[in-house]
Amino acid sequence: MNEATNVFPIAPGDWLGMIGGGQLGRMFCHAAQSLGYKVAVLDPDTASPAGAVADMHIQASYDDEAGLRQLSARCKSVTTEFENVPAQSLQMLADLGSSVRPAAAAVAIVQDRISEKAFIQEAGVPVAPYVPVRSDLDLVAAPDTLFPGILKAARLGYDGKGQARVGNRQEAQQAFAEFGVACVLEALLPLASELSVVMARGADGKTVFFPSAQNEHRDGILAVSSVDAQSAGQALAVQAVQSAQAIAEGLRYVGVLCVEFFVLQDGSLIVNEIAPRPHNSGHYTMNASISSQFEQQARVTAGLPLGSTDSLCSVVMLNILGDVWFDSSTGGKREPDWSAVLAVPGAKLHLYGKAEARRGRKMGHVNVLGATLADAQAGAAQVAQVLGVPF
Ligand code: ATP
Ligand code: MG
Numbered sequence: 381m382n383e384a385t386n387v388f389p390i391a392p393g394d395w396l397g398m399i400g401g402g403q404l405g406r407m408f409c410h411a412a413q414s415l416g417y418k419v420a421v422l423d424p425d426t427a428s429p430a431g432a433v434a435d436m437h438i439q440a441s442y443d444d445e446a447g448l449r450q451l452s453a454r455c456k457s458v459t460t461e462f463e464n465v466p467a468q469s470l471q472m473l474a475d476l477g478s479s480v481r482p483a484a485a486a487v488a489i490v491q492d493r494i495s496e497k498a499f500i501q502e503a504g505v506p507v508a509p510y511v512p513v514r515s516d517l518d519l520v521a522a523p524d525t526l527f528p529g530i531l532k533a534a535r536l537g538y539d540g541k542g543q544a545r546v547g548n549r550q551e552a553q554q555a556f557a558e559f560g561v562a563c564v565l566e567a568l569l570p571l572a573s574e575l576s577v578v579m580a581r582g583a584d585g586k587t588v589f590f591p592s593a594q595n596e597h598r599d600g601i602l603a604v605s606s607v608d609a610q611s612a613g614q615a616l617a618v619q620a621v622q623s624a625q626a627i628a629e630g631l632r633y634v635g636v637l638c639v640e641f642f643v644l645q646d647g648s649l650i651v652n653e654i655a656p657r658p659h660n661s662g663h664y665t666m667n668a669s670i671s672s673q674f675e676q677q678a679r680v681t682a683g684l685p686l687g688s689t690d691s692l693c694s695v696v697m698l699n700i701l702g703d704v705w706f707d708s709s710t711g712g713k714r715e716p717d718w719s720a721v722l723a724v725p726g727a728k729l730h731l732y733g734k735a736e737a738r739r740g741r742k743m744g745h746v747n748v749l750g751a752t753l754a755d756a757q758a759g760a761a762q763v764a765q766v767l768g769v770p771f
Pocket of ligand 1: 508530532537541566567568569570571574597600601602640652653
């Protein structure tokens with residue numbers, strides 16, 4: 381059977397399905413529930429951030445047939461928060477008659493860096509110079525121009541995990557032997573900056589774009605995203621939107637999608653990667669946009685019209701990692717001073733309800749709003765000082 385197409389729009393009061401129980405799933409639940417939906421979350425963890433707020437938690441692994449059947453029986457439409465859900469599971473839900481947004485075919489391309497990069501190039505959009513690495517011979521044959529480079533596991537990486545910076549061929553061979561899985565080797569590029577575009581595309585092909593965010597990473601993990609409400613329409617942002625649109629159309633994508641870009645020192649724009657879901661760099665939309673990325677995900681999953689992506693103000697988003705629970709002088713655990721964070725004008729705190737703070741673990745974020753980007757930056761500097769993180 382093919383996925384259902386005649387059930388849309390799904391009215392508030394009905395169920396929407398979510399595969400994945402992380403913070404993105406949790407924020408989806410909040411947005412869908414505030415539109416009046418009930419959400420069933422499938423996730424194996426007993427204490428997941430999304431499972432804790434869902435109307436129903438199906439505790440099962442992502443490829444558990446009984447769990448997927450239960451989800452499909454309850455939900456006419458299902459979405460995901462996690463690109464590493466097996467594409468076969470998404471296809472199984474479609475075969476069981478649920479609509480799946482995004483579809484298995486699109487997720488399958490994006491969840492493997494080798495097919496992802498090939499696809500982006502076919503869409504006419506440049507990526508970093510790279511070669512697929514399936515065996516040591518691929519590294520022997522790799523051009524010298526890819527060094528220094530980054531070896532990235534083709535599948536299952538996130539937040540810079542499954543990646544190694546390699547200065548030369550021998551280091552790449554060592555890293556490849558350690559990973560023991562298919563990889564891509566890409567050239568380490570001189571980045572001037574990084575930006576991302578979050579967009580939503582409906583089944584009718586209508587597409588909306590949020591203003592592009594300027595992103596700063598630390599240790600391979602997103603640290604800060606900023607959006608200047610006054611700077612929409614700049615040439616680079618326009619080019620990024622055009623590339624994102626070409627990618628979404630090529631994938632015949634239905635859902636929320638993020639395209640991460642590198643801006644090189646010569647001013648050119650290339651795509652780093654695609655996330656087939658809402659993205660950390662789009663969390664600013666929760667407070668600074670008319671509709672958040674999670675509301676868009678709920679709308680598109682339910683087959684409703686997409687919301688406005690217009691900005692309400694400028695914003696700086698600061699990620700809160702588990703590191704801020706560790707005292708910088710003693711290394712002991714402490715609770716961050718939330719009162720002082722919330723005392724900063726324009727600060728909006730979002731915590732994900734994770735029980736244990738670990739270094740490098742995403743625990744929450746703060747959106748600091750301002751009439752101008754300078755105002756938002758001033759507030760963000762205060763929040764960063766309270767949390768003891770650089771800004
Ligand atoms: P995330 O889950 O946060 O998106 P990831 O594990 O998928 O991360 P990438 O997006 O591939 O990893 O890389 C993380 C960061 O490392 C990039 O945002 C960028 O700062 C840096 N980086 C990655 N590839 C390159 C490159 N080819 N040249 C220079 N810097 C790079
Ligand atoms: Mg990335």
